[in-house]
Amino acid sequence: MEIKAIRGFNDILPDEIGKWQFVEKTAREVFEGFGYSEIRIPILERTELFSRGIGEATDIVEKEMYTFSDRSGNSLTLRPEATASMARAYLEHQLYNIESIAKLYCIGPMFRYERPQKGRYRQFYQIDAEVFGVGNPMVDAELIIMLIHFLNSVGLEKLELQLNTLGDRACRPQYREGLRKYLEGKAFQLCEDCKRRLETNPLRVLDCKVETCKQAIADAPKVTDFICSECQKHFDSLKEYLETAGLAYILNPRMVRGLDYYTRTAFEVVSYQLGSQNAVAGGGRYDNLFQEIGGKEIPGIGFAIGMERLISLLPEGKQFVKHPDLFIAALGEAPSKEAYRIVNQLHLEGIRAELDYEGKSLKSQMRRADKLKARYTLILGEEELKRGRAVLRNMENKSQEEIPLQDLIDSLRKKSFQIEQSGL
Ligand code: ATP
Numbered sequence: 001m002e003i004k005a006i007r008g009f010n011d012i013l014p015d016e017i018g019k020w021q022f023v024e025k026t027a028r029e030v031f032e033g034f035g036y037s038e039i040r041i042p043i044l045e046r047t048e049l050f051s052r053g054i055g056e057a058t059d060i061v062e063k064e065m066y067t068f069s070d071r072s073g074n075s076l077t078l079r080p081e082a083t084a085s086m087a088r089a090y091l092e093h094q095l096y097n098i099e100s101i102a103k104l105y106c107i108g109p110m111f112r113y114e115r116p117q118k119g120r121y122r123q124f125y126q127i128d129a130e131v132f133g134v135g136n137p138m139v140d141a142e143l144i145i146m147l148i149h150f151l152n153s154v155g156l157e158k159l160e161l162q163l164n165t166l167g168d169r170a171c172r173p174q175y176r177e178g179l180r181k182y183l184e185g186k187a188f189q190l191c192e193d194c195k196r197r198l199e200t201n202p203l204r205v206l207d208c209k210v211e212t213c214k215q216a217i218a219d220a221p222k223v224t225d226f227i228c229s230e231c232q233k234h235f236d237s238l239k240e241y242l243e244t245a246g247l248a249y250i251l252n253p254r255m256v257r258g259l260d261y262y263t264r265t266a267f268e269v270v271s272y273q274l275g276s277q278n279a280v281a282g283g284g285r286y287d288n289l290f291q292e293i294g295g296k297e298i299p300g301i302g303f304a305i306g307m308e309r310l311i312s313l314l315p316e317g318k319q320f321v322k323h324p325d326l327f328i329a330a331l332g333e334a335p336s337k338e339a340y341r342i343v344n345q346l347h348l349e350g351i352r353a354e355l356d357y358e359g360k361s362l363k364s365q366m367r368r369a370d371k372l373k374a375r376y377t378l379i380l381g382e383e384e385l386k387r388g389r390a391v392l393r394n395m396e397n398k399s400q401e402e403i404p405l406q407d408l409i410d411s412l413r414k415k416s417f418q419i420e421q422s423g424l
């Protein structure tokens with residue numbers, strides 16, 4: 001029986017990889033320009049990191065984690081998100097001793113046991129950025145500006161930035177209680193999960209996708225009616241910084257985000273081109289996360305971008321697939337050997353060159369050059385080789401010229417080939 005990939009786990013094939021590389025390269029350039037450094041964290045962590053960090057009563061911890069015991073009986077989990085691990089690494093390596101403010105980013109796969117569908121997979125990729133060590137709303141605004149700037153840089157437009165505040169330890173309990181009381185009166189309308197959430201985590205009801213639950217929350221009290229003056233000040237000041245930067249946002253008082261650690265600022269970037277899985281990125285402030293995982297009280301804020309959803313929104317027409325600069329079609333034994341020597345030399349010069357490995361006819365070699373979409377083909381026959389020359393064919397306009405072989409690299413360079421320095 002043929003072995004297939006696991007459901008919800010995707011291969012990213014060579015014809016798509018150009019887009020992924022472009023997105024990752026742009027993220028690195030933009031984030032590093034904003035002063036962020038890359039961090040790479042393990043894919044496996046102790047389950048406790050997520051159950052304590054993200055919160056026991058969240059969907060992720062309750063039902064979406066890939067958790068298993070290793071051979072020594074430790075409970076391990078494939079990371080469902082990167083923030084908790086990044087916070088752990090910051091504490092574990094005492095990065096705060098080097099510099100109290102850490103701006104970090106991370107790119108890689110996450111794992112959640114969800115129902116696979118368009119825009120929702122079991123292994124998916126995120127680009128994460130986090131700032132640890134500052135509570136000032138200036139940083140919230142700077143991070144959001146960076147996110148939007150990055151999304152625009154890869155060509156995404158028509159995005160909507162949704163903003164909310166979730167209160168903090170001082171005021172969220174009152175909101176939670178107010179919401180719980182309201183929802184109790186609507187309990188008959190709630191799905192089974194939400195009936196349970198009523199006690200464990202009533203804020204999660206606001207995030208439920210079930211139609212009757214959505215109706216039940218239509219007149220629910222808003223967090224903004226409950227927040228304390230400190231949270232209000234933080235929120236007002238964030239809005240002011242965003243306005244100064246000319247960034248449009250809409251307020252969404254129902255947005256709660258799926259992780260329990262958020263405090264104050266919460267945001268989401270939504271695209272209406274995406275259908276039902278419409279959030280491209282989400283994030284927020286989490287001033288209690290560090291304490292939950294055993295650290296000091298350190299404020300933090302960050303976001304995660306879903307790469308699959310982002311890539312599905314990239315504008316059409318941009319050239320992502322790389323084609324050979326040159327294909328060498330050689331006919332006969334001596335020309336084949338010469339072709340092999342030239343191709344190796346070109347590779348060392350950073351020129352993408354291909355040749356025929358199978359002793360095929362000239363016609364079939366030319367077909368392959370076409371199929372590979374080579375920009376030029378060098379036709380090398382016995383006759384030409386004796387004179388130290390070859391025919392260079394422009395595959396686009398079909399024009400041909402004879403050139404001396406010793407000038408090949410120069411000629412190619414003159415034709416403005418992309419030369420990546422090979423470092424040799
Ligand atoms: P959603 O409401 O879509 O489930 P979420 O609140 O669970 O999103 P986060 O944990 O904040 O999402 O992750 C940030 C981003 O990662 C999302 O906005 C989305 O683009 C992407 N994402 C989350 N879960 C998946 C998944 N299972 N498959 C693909 N992308 C995902």
Ligand code: MG
Binds near residue numbers: 258
């Ligand atoms: Mg989710």
